[in-house]
Amino acid sequence: MTLRDSKPVLTPLQALARYKEDLSVRLADNSMAVLPGVIGTVYFERGSQPPVRQAILDCFDRFEEMFGEHLKGGKDTDLGKFTKRTFAGVEKIRRAILETPAHEQVSVLRSSSTDQDTAAEYSIKTLTGIAADEDYISPKGWTAFKGQESGLSYMKFNVPMDLVTTQDGITQYEGFVRYVCENLVVHGGYGGLAPILAYSYHRYASHEWALAKRFSGLEIDSTAHLQSQEYDPISYEGESLDYMTAFYPGLHPGAKVCRWGFIKGVNWYTILGDFFVERFGGEAALRKALDRPDIHIEHIGSSLLIRAGDFPRLGAPEEGLPEPYVFVNSVLRVLRDPKPDGLHLYDPYLPHADTKNARTWTARFDLPDAPPIPEPPTIVPYPVKRKxxxxxxxxxxxxxxxxxxxxxxxxxxxxxxxxxxxxxxxxxxxxxxxxxxxxxxxxxx
Structure with missing residues (x-):
């Protein structure tokens, strides 16, 4: 079964001309709380380490070189104030990236907005993992050694949807995605059209959910900073997590699975780190399964960048599901979580991407006859020795x-x-x- 060529296709320019107001939320003071944009989100290793901190700064500096004329505000700590930034304020953000101790998170943001309640057309932010500053010996007998990373870090950027209405703009977007993947050890990620919410995103989660239900090409990504664990497998030994005798970052053969590691899904860009490429069966197997003229695959750094079509698709009602996304999903869906958690924080009063809705949304590109996604094992299997x-x-x-x-x-x-x-x-x-x-x-x- 295929959806190919069955419905019209809207270019980003056509989609924006038809739906710009529908994709936006304007407040009473005429400021924008939600805007149509294009995102890039990656989850990467060793964010506490000095060489990676430098690579993060390099990415921020490159974004500044490309879009600095639009960047007016930001914040330099997790609990810091979101304000307009002078040159000195920007330098404080840069110093925070390099000088924050490895046992503390870097949580910084550079934005075209100067306050947390206005959606930013241009933005880049990161939240890093931390490294233990000393050995920790659990009363149960397991040890977390000094320097051990707490988990993956994340980086996310967005630009306005207007940018990808021209080939030059698409080239700019793709160039920055490549730059990030060249400089960071990426476990996974994605890129495509998405609603851009104000930094104080909580109050607009229901709008994000409503837009994602209507336009299948949009990514739900306001809580991307909470999703890093999904890409980060861990395992342990012992009776249970509460009674561990050993803990392993990654999947240790013979140990019990705590987190198997999954991708969130597919979009215009789907980024697979080496871990997921090997789980699928290797790059050659992936290239063969995705061998189609409109599917572009590029190996950059530690990851494969898979692009579904020449431009991002909105998936408007008259378009239906973007067929290239459906095709890529038919191949990569085995890497998804068969039982994903919600993508929004719980709200008892408004519809949002709770667990039930998130499971429907992540499966939106599945064909009706698609088999169930296999459940992960409970014990980490030993590797099969290949000839x-x-x-x-x-x-x-x-x-x-x-x-x-x-x-x-x-x-x-x-x-x-x-x-x-x-x-x-x-x-x-x-x-x-x-x-x-x-x-x-x-x-x-």
């Missing part, structure tokens, strides 16, 4: 197995490739086409 790939691989293809490879198309070509690394082509060789052959180990001639 090395022995057949030849054409140049220009991703390496299917980490190891030593060589090609008769060039003398002294033997070298080590990482899995997923693109294997080069040697044009004009007397051997003809470049084909790489697996060489079992470094000592093999």
């Amino acid at each position: 090395p790939v022995r057949h030849s691989v054409p140049g220009g293809s991703p390496c299917p197995e980490a190891g030593w490879w060589q090609t008769p198309a060039k003398a002294d070509s033997r070298r080590y490739f990482e899995a997923g690394e693109i294997m080069p082509i040697f044009a004009g060789s007397k051997w003809g086409a470049t084909n790489w052959i697996y060489s079992e180990d470094e000592s093999t001639s």
Whole structure:
């Protein structure tokens, strides 16, 4: 079953011309509480460490270079005041990123808004994990060692939807997504159209939910800072979490699963870190499953960037579900949580993305005949030892197995490739086409 070519497609320009007012919430004082925008959200490793703090600052500085003329406000601590920022105020944000101790969170924001009650057309923010400043020995016997990270960090940015109504704007957006993925060790993330809520987002969660129900291409992302655990697997030993005898960041073979690790879902951009790529079966398997002209896949840093179509889709009622998103979801849905939690904080008075609604929303791109998503195991399985790939691989293809490879198309070509690394082509060789052959180990001639 497919939805391809069954309904009209709105470009971002057409969607904005038709629905801009519907996608906005204007307050009595004429300020905007909700705006149509484009987001990029990533969850990344080692946010407490100095080299990563520098990489975070590099991302903030690049955003400033690209959009600084619009950036007027911000905040430099989690409980700090959201204010208009002079040069000195911006430097305070930059120093907070670099100088906050590793055992404290960096929670900073740079924004085109100067207060927490107005939605920002341009914004970038981060919330980092922390590292233990000393060994912690539990009364139950397990230890969290000094320097151990508490979990993943997150970074989110947004730009106005107007930006992606031109090819130059799309290029700017994509360039920044690539820059972030080049500089951070990304576990996962996503990007696409979304309602941009004021920093004081709680009061507008019901608006976000109403928009997401109406327009399937919109991401619910006001609580992205609360979702980092979903991308961060952990395991333990012992009778229960309350009676652990050992604790492991990540999935330790033979240990009990505390968090299996899932992706939130798909959008225009779906970003998969190496962990999820390997869980699927490797980059070659992913590329094969997603092999379609309108699906663009790019390996950057520690992650795969998967783009569903040439531009982000609103999923307006007359469009129906964006078909490229449905296709990518049909492949990647096995990486989703079969029982996700809510995406909004509980509100007894207004409809919102509580657990029931969130489960319906995350499954919106599933086809009617889609099988149930498998439940995760309760015990971390031991890795299956795979035989090395022995057949030849054409140049220009991703390496299917980490190891030593060589090609008769060039003398002294033997070298080590990482899995997923693109294997080069040697044009004009007397051997003809470049084909790489697996060489079992470094000592093999």
